[in-house]
Every structure is written in C-alpha cells, then in structure tokens.
Amino acid sequence: MSEGTSRYEATHIEVLEGSEAIRKRPGMYVGSTTVRGLHQALFEVLGRSVNEVLAAGGGCVDVTLMLDGGVRVTDNGPGAPVEAAGDCGGVGLESLLTRPHIGAASGDRYPTAWSTWGMGPCVTNALSSRLTAEVRRQHVRWVQEYVRGEAVSPPAVAGPADGSGTSITFWPDADIFETTECSFAVLAKRFEDVAMLNRGLSISLTDERPKGGPRAVRFQFPDGPADVLAALDAESGVQVPPDIIAFEREDAKMAGRVDVALTWCGPSEERIRTFANCVPTRERGARTRTGSGQG
CATH class of the missing domain: 3.30.565.10 (Histidine kinase-like ATPase, C-terminal domain)
Structure with a gap:
C-alpha cells in the first residue's frame, strides 16, 4: 500500500x-x-x-x-x-x-x-x-x-x-x-x-x-388434525368419510407432542404440506433456530 x-x-x-x-x-x-x-x-x-x-x-x-x-x-x-x-x-x-x-x-x-x-x-x-x-x-x-x-x-x-x-x-x-x-x-x-x-x-x-x-x-380447530383433514378435503371438494382415525402421543425425547389423523381419500393425487415450528417449508426439509425445537 x-x-x-x-x-x-x-x-x-x-x-x-x-x-x-x-x-x-x-x-x-x-x-x-x-x-x-x-x-x-x-x-x-x-x-x-x-x-x-x-x-x-x-x-x-x-x-x-x-x-x-x-x-x-x-x-x-x-x-x-x-x-x-x-x-x-x-x-x-x-x-x-x-x-x-x-x-x-x-x-x-x-x-x-x-x-x-x-x-x-x-x-x-x-x-x-x-x-x-x-x-x-x-x-x-x-x-x-x-x-x-x-x-x-x-x-x-x-x-x-x-x-x-x-x-x-x-x-x-x-x-x-x-x-x-x-x-x-x-x-x-x-x-x-x-x-x-x-x-x-x-x-x-x-x-x-x-x-x-x-x-x-x-x-x-379444537379437534386438531381431524379438523385439518376435513379442511383439506373440503378444499378439494371431497366428501370426508365419517370415520377419521385420530391419535396423539407425547414424546419426552422431542419435548413435544405428535398429532395424527387418517382417513380414506378418493383422489389419487398426493397433497403434502410441511411445517417446521409452524412455518411453511415450501422446499420441504427442516428449519431450526436457537431456543426452539423443530415442530
């Protein structure tokens, strides 16, 4: 210099x-x-x-x-x-x-x-x-x-x-x-x-x-995933069957709860929506941040 x-x-x-x-x-x-x-x-x-x-x-x-x-x-x-x-x-x-x-x-x-x-x-x-x-x-x-x-x-x-x-x-x-x-x-x-x-x-x-x-x-959505399932099917115009299988499990290892809802679906196409910490992950995958776990 x-x-x-x-x-x-x-x-x-x-x-x-x-x-x-x-x-x-x-x-x-x-x-x-x-x-x-x-x-x-x-x-x-x-x-x-x-x-x-x-x-x-x-x-x-x-x-x-x-x-x-x-x-x-x-x-x-x-x-x-x-x-x-x-x-x-x-x-x-x-x-x-x-x-x-x-x-x-x-x-x-x-x-x-x-x-x-x-x-x-x-x-x-x-x-x-x-x-x-x-x-x-x-x-x-x-x-x-x-x-x-x-x-x-x-x-x-x-x-x-x-x-x-x-x-x-x-x-x-x-x-x-x-x-x-x-x-x-x-x-x-x-x-x-x-x-x-x-x-x-x-x-x-x-x-x-x-x-x-x-x-x-x-x-x-007081019924959690069951309500989510009904809402998703309503978007596609599908009549939701009355028998929705729903359950939840608390897992100490992940310090959180897993909620699941299942039912038969008429359409054959796949519909996937993913979230991490309640934030949409449009490219799939995980999202992390200091002080919070993945959801």
Missing part, C-alpha cells in the same frame, strides 16, 4: 446499536422492505402473543388492520411483566420492545417460530413511526408509547384492568416500507395454518379498511 493510499483503521468502523441499527438495515431483520417484510414485522409481534397464550394452555389472539393504517395485536395471555412495577417474572415490557430476544418468552416450550432470528417485537417497534403498548396484569392496566423505536415516556398506570393480556398497536413507517398496506388474504391464510397446527389457539383477523364495512374471520 502506497503512502498516498488512505488506510482502513478501527476508527473508520461505524457501530450501530438498537433501533438505529434496525432502521439502517431493515432487510436484515424482516427480509425486505416490500409487503413481505411488512408482514414479517407483524409476525414479530404476533408470534410473541401466540406463544404466550399457548404456553398458558390456550387462548385468543386478535389482529385488527385499522382504518388509519395501524395494526393492533391483542392477546388474553398473562400479560408482559412491567419493570416499572418491579415485576421480574420474565422479559419485561421495555426490554421486549427495545432489545432482541432469542428463545422462549414463557415456559420451556416455544411452539411457533415466526421470526428468522427470534428478534421479537423490538424489530417492529424500530420499524414503526409510532407504537403503543398496553399490558393488563395483576388488575392494573399499563400503557407506554414509542416513536421510531424510542420511548416517549416510561410505562404509566392507566387505570384498573379486567382480565389479563398484552395489546401492541403499531403504525408501520412509510419511510421504511414500500407499502404499509397489509394483505388481508395473505394474513388470513397464514393465520388459518397456525390455528390448524395449534388446537389450543383461537386467532382472528379483522379488517376495518374496506369502504363497504369491516370484514373479519376467526380460525379455531
């Missing part, structure tokens, strides 16, 4: 942390800045809610595409711990929204893996123009607001709470995403798949944007 050539030194390295790093390179965290990345930002929040209610034995998760462009995700889980209340029973609200987390939020099992790297809602927060979090826990309702990943103020008590759960409402940042309009059809299909794979889950999607009035769907 000649003396006239500038030298690359440690002082030339730019260190980005927290929301600044996520906003600088959003594709590294949600895959792209297209509608696919927009949906992934939603899944980062939704995955936490699904895992919370499943870890508690089952429950409801409701998603609303709001008229003003916001997206609200509400669950009836135990509610995220709030550091301001001295609650140290898990990942606290502020940590959840400002720091990446790998692994389970509640309990030892993490049934769904919606995120590529397990970053969680902190990614959504950083990529939103604003976000409001509400926690209902121990009969108290807490609220906190953020702007582009930065807290406006600490969590504050907003009154008494009936029941428990967490609600996160965010407005995707138009300076980051090419579009801030989520696809009702794409999300509905995704939610149906997750409800099929988790019998303790009820998940709804409400769209307040249509000019003709809101539209909504809810998915719940």
Whole structure:
C-alpha cells in the first residue's frame, strides 16, 4: 500500500446499536422492505402473543388492520411483566420492545417460530413511526408509547384492568416500507395454518379498511388434525368419510407432542404440506433456530 493510499483503521468502523441499527438495515431483520417484510414485522409481534397464550394452555389472539393504517395485536395471555412495577417474572415490557430476544418468552416450550432470528417485537417497534403498548396484569392496566423505536415516556398506570393480556398497536413507517398496506388474504391464510397446527389457539383477523364495512374471520380447530383433514378435503371438494382415525402421543425425547389423523381419500393425487415450528417449508426439509425445537 502506497503512502498516498488512505488506510482502513478501527476508527473508520461505524457501530450501530438498537433501533438505529434496525432502521439502517431493515432487510436484515424482516427480509425486505416490500409487503413481505411488512408482514414479517407483524409476525414479530404476533408470534410473541401466540406463544404466550399457548404456553398458558390456550387462548385468543386478535389482529385488527385499522382504518388509519395501524395494526393492533391483542392477546388474553398473562400479560408482559412491567419493570416499572418491579415485576421480574420474565422479559419485561421495555426490554421486549427495545432489545432482541432469542428463545422462549414463557415456559420451556416455544411452539411457533415466526421470526428468522427470534428478534421479537423490538424489530417492529424500530420499524414503526409510532407504537403503543398496553399490558393488563395483576388488575392494573399499563400503557407506554414509542416513536421510531424510542420511548416517549416510561410505562404509566392507566387505570384498573379486567382480565389479563398484552395489546401492541403499531403504525408501520412509510419511510421504511414500500407499502404499509397489509394483505388481508395473505394474513388470513397464514393465520388459518397456525390455528390448524395449534388446537389450543383461537386467532382472528379483522379488517376495518374496506369502504363497504369491516370484514373479519376467526380460525379455531379444537379437534386438531381431524379438523385439518376435513379442511383439506373440503378444499378439494371431497366428501370426508365419517370415520377419521385420530391419535396423539407425547414424546419426552422431542419435548413435544405428535398429532395424527387418517382417513380414506378418493383422489389419487398426493397433497403434502410441511411445517417446521409452524412455518411453511415450501422446499420441504427442516428449519431450526436457537431456543426452539423443530415442530
């Protein structure tokens, strides 16, 4: 290297942390800045809610595409711990929204893996123009607001709470995403798949944007694989025989449960749909991530 050539030194390295790093390179965290990345930002929040209610034995998760462009995700889980209340029973609200987390939020099992790297809602927060979090826990309702990943103020008590759960409402940042309009059809299909794979889950999607009035769907499959089998046959127009053989088995080695449903089928063609951690594997094979087993 000649003396006239500038030298690359440690002082030339730019260190980005927290929301600044996520906003600088959003594709590294949600895959792209297209509608696919927009949906992934939603899944980062939704995955936490699904895992919370499943870890508690089952429950409801409701998603609303709001008229003003916001997206609200509400669950009836135990509610995220709030550091301001001295609650140290898990990942606290502020940590959840400002720091990446790998692994389970509640309990030892993490049934769904919606995120590529397990970053969680902190990614959504950083990529939103604003976000409001509400926690209902121990009969108290807490609220906190953020702007582009930065807290406006600490969590504050907003009154008494009936029941428990967490609600996160965010407005995707138009300076980051090419579009801030989520696809009702794409999300509905995704939610149906997750409800099929988790019998303790009820998940709804409400769209307040249509000019003709809101539209909504809810998915719940209390009989698990037997319901899945009926739904798949209904898609192909096949009349499902009344005798469906279904069974389940808990396996300590895989730290999970296997659910199976069988029946006779008229069509001869093969239909295969595969998932790992409740995420479709279109190319088959497995999908792994730190802190969760394959499903």
